Structures are given as C-alpha cells and as structure tokens.
Amino acid sequence: MPDEDTERVRRSFEAINQRDLEALIALTDPEVIALPRLLTVEGGVLRGHAGVRTWWESILAAFPDFEATVIDVSSVGSATVCNVLFRGRGAESDAPFLDAVWVVTRWRAGKAVWWKSFIDRAEALRAASDVQPRGDG
Secondary structure (H helix, E strand, C coil): CHHHHHHHHHHHHHHHHCCCHHHHHHCEEEEEEEECCCCCCHHHCEEHHHHHHHHHHHHHHHCCCCEEEEEEEEEECCEEEEEEEEEEECCCCCCEEEEEEEEEEEEECCEEEEEEEECCHHHHHHHHHCCCCCCCC
16 A cells, blocks of 8 residues: 555645644554654653644644645655655744654554654664564654
8 A cells, every 4th residue: 555655644744734633633543653853752752642632732832834845755665754844933933943854654554553753864764664663763
C-alpha cells in the first residue's frame, strides 16, 4: 500500500493546515506513538489520540498560523518518509520560524502507528528502513 500511505501523509498535513483535528485523528491508530520535534513534553513522547491532541493544542497555541508544506514523500517498506517545511509566527513574539524536517511514519491497516521528526535525511531513511522502531525512539 505504498501509494495509499503516501496519500495518507499528504492528507495528514492537509488536515493540519485546514485545522481539522478529527481528520488527523482518523488517520492515526488509537495507540500511536509520536515523537515530534516541535513540542517539548516529559520524555518527548506522545501516546495515543490524547497525545495527538496535546501536540495539536500546544503547536497551535505557540504558532497560531502554523502551516506545513509537503516537499516530497516516498515509501520505504511499511513507512513513509516525508520532507516537510513547517512555518509560522510565535503567538507572543510574532517572530517567524521556518523548520525543514523529515517525518517518518509507520503505517498499519491504514493508520499511523508511529511517527518521528528528524532534521537529518539520512537518519530519517535509516529509521524508515528499521524493521521495528526501537521502542519510543
């Protein structure tokens, strides 16, 4: 299902840009493990739909105009590797930010079960090639 998974990635980022949390939740497994770059939580790990909601609320509180632009997405086994550009302005400072990252997502039965952001493409490709991600990392 590589083509379907790459389309799911695109739909995930469209949901973020359209502020459609329920569409994003619909693409994630109830027990998803997420390790985003742009959110600091104890241990850095978000779990389940509650974790996705925590990320959503936190990122939009910090950057109300948060936007994601998909540059490229490809399949690597049961994972997708997406080069994405995040941008926005700080809620309090109005300072602009621009962050280019690689997001690796593992899929099972049409749902994201694990995702992690990387700043290095080679590291993202290694993570996507792993048969099983190492726990939460």
